[in-house]
Amino acid sequence: MSSYIEDFPILKQKVNDExxxxLDNAATAQKPRAVVEAIMNYYYHDNANVHRGVHTLAERATKAFEDVRTKVAHFINAPSKDEIIYTKGTTESLNWVAASYGQTHVEAGDEIVISYMxxxxxxxxxQQLAQRTGAKLKYxxxxxxxxxxxxSVRHQITDKTVIVALAHASNVLGVVNPLAEIAKIAHQHGAVLVADGAQSTPHMKIDVQKLGVDFFAFSGHKLMAPTGIGILWGKSELLDDMPPLEFGGEMIDWVQLQETTFKKAPWKFEGGTQNIAGVVGLGAAIDYLEQIGMDNIQKHEHAVIQKVMPELQQIEGLTIYGPQEANKRTGVISFNLDNLHPHDVATALDMEGVAxxxxxxxxQPLMEYLNVPATARASFYLYNTLEDGQRLVEAIKAxxxxFKNGTV
Structure with a gap:
């Protein structure tokens, strides 16, 4: 996998002469040339608004925009491209489910179940939906x-539960949650399962049908697409029943003086001019990932973690949070070193060139649950090598x- 480093010019630089x-991929991933070039090509050759013109540039832009919707549906094995909604990212996607589906389905006395992670x-x-409706938020x-x-899953999900919302993979603990099993439990009680896929989608093959979830959200920038583009997938019968949240151009069917009708999903949720260049970049990122193969990416990250984890565990005073077995976690490793503040640790690692x-x-609720104020976090991706893992180990030792002796 190390050969892919050549596709990421940003990784060739030195930081603090190192x-x-x-290793900050859980926050955002670097972009390969193919993604940057796809965005440049759009702006140089096809820049036009979508769905609104019959001239050649508008038609090319619209085709590119809608082709990516089909590409995303295939990427996560959604039954239909019409279930793919463009958003700004995972945050907006989850907020839309809470504000649209939640507001119309949750009432006082109902339950919403999430986890501490x-x-x-x-x-x-x-939390805000529960406060507005009088529902109970359970953990x-x-x-x-x-x-x-x-x-606890089986205890907390009851016949009063309307929504269960869980991360597919934790951005702190590195665990992957058994969504398919939990979806069955939720559905037995008449609840829907909303999945936060921000930390899983870039690193493993996603199949929303096998997972059995009802909504699935992820961000483009964590899988090497631009910032400001994300996806909300939902089952068509749920999306059709959800009211739009933003009103204006493009999402309407017909506007009269006193009333308006709206387009069907997904377009009724996509008011105004969308992040067209971001969509183009997302499509290029998916092409890049699929060329490598999501299974290959996951295997590579596991190989790096299996090498790094035992070496980190041998460092006296280093606490690693989450599963201690490398085969039970993603490429996210959160840790604390002795009694040092994580910010001091991160600053020291940056002086060694390790981000x-x-x-x-x-x-924050998870930090409270772990009884720590914060942690440092290293997170690996497809372009990280075994040597990168060793650099992390040596930088932590240094x-x-x-901080112990004032020397390196």
């Missing part, structure tokens, strides 16, 4: 290794030595 090792984007919208417990407690994230990772 060769860059980019959720990103704020899959927590705050449901699924975690096992000691960070995985969902399935006994990691530090903070609460938009998961950081530990520096």
């Amino acid at each position: 060769q860059l090792v980019y 959720e990103h704020h984007s899959n927590l705050v919208p449901w 699924i417990d975690l096992q000691s290794d960070g995985q969902l407690d399935m006994d 990691v994230r530090a903070g609460h990772h938009c998961a 950081t530990k030595e520096f």
